[in-house]
Each structure stands twice: as C-alpha cells, then as structure tokens.
Amino acid sequence: MVGVRGRYESWFLSARDAEPGRPPRALWIRHTRHAYEDADPGGGALWCTVFDPAAGGGPAAVKESAVRADARCGADGFRGEARARGRMAEWELAVAGGGAAELRHLRPGLLYRTPIPRTKLVAPVPDGVVSGHVVVDGVVVDVMSWRATVGHNWGREHAEKWVWLHAAGFPDAPEVWLELALARVRVAGALTPWIANGAVFLGGRRFRLGGVGHVPGVRVVAAAGRLEAIVPGRGIEVRVAADADLDQTVAFTYAGTVPGDDRTALHAGLASVRLGVRRPGRASAELATVAGGAYELGGRELDAGGVPLQPYPDP
Known part of the structure; x- marks a missing residue:
C-alpha cells in the first residue's frame, strides 16, 4: 500500500480462551496504515484490547497513532507496542494456521480487482491458534493456544454499515468455525441491501x-450487542444469533481516507453465538458457544448503545 493515496490497510488478530471451566478471555490486536489523499506522509496506528471479565471492569484498550519500524503483523504472528494517555501495551504472539487455507470472502473473485466494493478483505488464517504474551499496564496475559483468526483488510472507503462475526469453540463440534462479513455500501449514491460473504x-x-448471487436471501438485524442473520449459500443456509455484553464491548473511531468520513466500530471479543445450519436432505445442525465469538458492528452515525468511545484518535 505504501505510496498509494487515499487508502487504508489493516491486519488484525482476534483470539479467545473460552474453554469450559475457565473464565473466558479474549484479545484483539490491530495494525493499521493510512495513505491520505491530502497529506504526506501517511499515518498508522497500533491497537491492543484485552477482554477479561474476571479481572473486573471493562475491556483494557490502548491505541497509539504511530508507525513503528519494529512492529510486525501477518499470518504467522504479531509483535508491537502502544503507548498513549499514560497507558501502555506490548505483545509478542505467534500464530499457527491449523491447516485451514486462506479464506477470500468476496465472490466472485473478480471483485478484488474492481472499484466496488471499496473495502477488500481476506482471512489469511480463518481458524488457527495463537501463543505468546500480551502486557497491558504491567499486567501480563499469557496466551497459550488460544483459538484465533487473522484478518487482512484494505481499500479506499469503509462500508456505510458492516458486521464482522467470527465464531469457533462449539463444545458439541470443536472443529466447526464460522467467518462472516456483512455490509451495506453506497453505489451511485444509493444504499445497497445487506451483502454477505464468508464461510462455515x-x-x-x-x-x-x-x-x-445470494443477496436476496440475506436477512440481518444488527444492533449494539446483538445480531440476528440468515445467510444462504450454495446448498446451505445458516441462521446466526450473537449476543454480547455491552460492558465487555469496546468502541473506537475508524478514520476515513478523507476528512469527515469517519466511522464508529463496536467490537465485542466474547460474544455468545448460536448457529443453525440447514442443508437439503440432511438433518439440521444446531450449535452454540457461550463465549467463542467476536462480533463487530460498524458504521456512520452508529448507535453505540451507551458504550463509551475510546479516547484515541485515528490514526
């Protein structure tokens, strides 16, 4: 992306320790770069959020608007640190892919070469494990084989409204994972219906x-802390319900590539997810995980449901 005007790029890691019998914990690491149309050089930011309800209080979030030469992000791991407003975080995390091939959400694939959608996304590691450590304000979090996913987004403009949901760790079917991106975008000034892309x-x-090809069958009701969706695919239909405690949800500003085009994003790292799967000629499958999901809702002029916006600029 370096040298390309009016673009952003983001790598993120989302992981959970949600094994039954242990207090659930989660983390969300994000590395972003911006190349503005009216500024040189561009900027970037390093984000770290830890969700640990047993520790008391809400998520611990630190974000620094900086591009650090020693930071690292990619399918094999993340390393970085952030210092802002008297807080600090650092992380050193290694990712193992678990054999799951990269997921390229957009279908047909030619959409990665067209101007629309203006955001492109892939999951280099749709299902893996992460190990290492995170330190937030001196508190060390040892990460030992947490279930994880790695995402990579880039583009010229955020969607008008979007949902990202990842779920794994279903006790009755540990191998199952779900990766789902839902978005409404503006095309020639008109807002599209919800468009879904992903896999189970x-x-x-x-x-x-x-x-x-499946836009007419998509149904979405999305709000702070709550999601209900029906998403068809070829020979399959999934029904998803996600719920997240707003006290364990974090809100950030996502900067646009031009001034005044910012969005707000709500991210919950420990969402409960109920998944129903229907296939012709097969018995329906109903699965649930108490804290194995990550749910993000973003958009312009978003109702945050009372979740306070983190006091960090972007980038």
Whole structure:
C-alpha cells in the first residue's frame, strides 16, 4: 500500500480462551496504515484490547497513532507496542494456521480487482491458534493456544454499515468455525441491501456463504450487542444469533481516507453465538458457544448503545 493515496490497510488478530471451566478471555490486536489523499506522509496506528471479565471492569484498550519500524503483523504472528494517555501495551504472539487455507470472502473473485466494493478483505488464517504474551499496564496475559483468526483488510472507503462475526469453540463440534462479513455500501449514491460473504466449516467441509448471487436471501438485524442473520449459500443456509455484553464491548473511531468520513466500530471479543445450519436432505445442525465469538458492528452515525468511545484518535 505504501505510496498509494487515499487508502487504508489493516491486519488484525482476534483470539479467545473460552474453554469450559475457565473464565473466558479474549484479545484483539490491530495494525493499521493510512495513505491520505491530502497529506504526506501517511499515518498508522497500533491497537491492543484485552477482554477479561474476571479481572473486573471493562475491556483494557490502548491505541497509539504511530508507525513503528519494529512492529510486525501477518499470518504467522504479531509483535508491537502502544503507548498513549499514560497507558501502555506490548505483545509478542505467534500464530499457527491449523491447516485451514486462506479464506477470500468476496465472490466472485473478480471483485478484488474492481472499484466496488471499496473495502477488500481476506482471512489469511480463518481458524488457527495463537501463543505468546500480551502486557497491558504491567499486567501480563499469557496466551497459550488460544483459538484465533487473522484478518487482512484494505481499500479506499469503509462500508456505510458492516458486521464482522467470527465464531469457533462449539463444545458439541470443536472443529466447526464460522467467518462472516456483512455490509451495506453506497453505489451511485444509493444504499445497497445487506451483502454477505464468508464461510462455515462443518463436517470436514468448507461451505461458502453469501456472494452476489445470494443477496436476496440475506436477512440481518444488527444492533449494539446483538445480531440476528440468515445467510444462504450454495446448498446451505445458516441462521446466526450473537449476543454480547455491552460492558465487555469496546468502541473506537475508524478514520476515513478523507476528512469527515469517519466511522464508529463496536467490537465485542466474547460474544455468545448460536448457529443453525440447514442443508437439503440432511438433518439440521444446531450449535452454540457461550463465549467463542467476536462480533463487530460498524458504521456512520452508529448507535453505540451507551458504550463509551475510546479516547484515541485515528490514526
């Protein structure tokens, strides 16, 4: 992305320690770069959020608007540190892919080469594990084989409204994972219906969800701390319900690539997820995880449900 005007790029890691019998914990690491149309050089930011309800209080979040030469992000791991407003965080995390091939959400694939959608996304590691450590304000969090996903986004403009949901760690089917991106975008000034892209891994197979050909069947009700969605795919339909405690949800500003085009994003690292899967000629599958999901809702003029906006600029 370096040298390209009016673009942003983001790598993120989302991981959970949500094994039954242990207090659930989660982390969300994000590295971003911006190349502005009216500024040189561009900027960047390093984000770290730890969700640990047993520790008391809300999520611990630190974000620094900086580009550090020693920071690292990618499919194999993340390293960095952030210092801002008297707080500090540092992280050293290694990711193992677990054999799951990269997920390219957009279908058809030519959408990665067209101007619309203006945000492109892939999951280099749709299902893996992460190990290492995170330190926030002197408190060390040892991360030992937490279930994780790595995402990579880039583009010229954030969607008008979006949902990102990842879920794994279903006790009755530990191998199952779900990765889902839902968005409404503006095309020629008009707002599209919800468009879904993603996949579910079930019974040893990866099933594609959504895509341009399945837009009419998508149904979405999304609000702070709550999601209900129906998403069809080829030979499959999933029904998803996610719930997240607003006290364990963090709100950040996502900067646009031009002034005044910012969005607000709500991110919950320990969402409960109920997943229903229907396939022709097969018995329906109903799965649930108490804290194995990450739920992000973003958009312009978003109702944050009372979740306070973090006091960090972007980038």
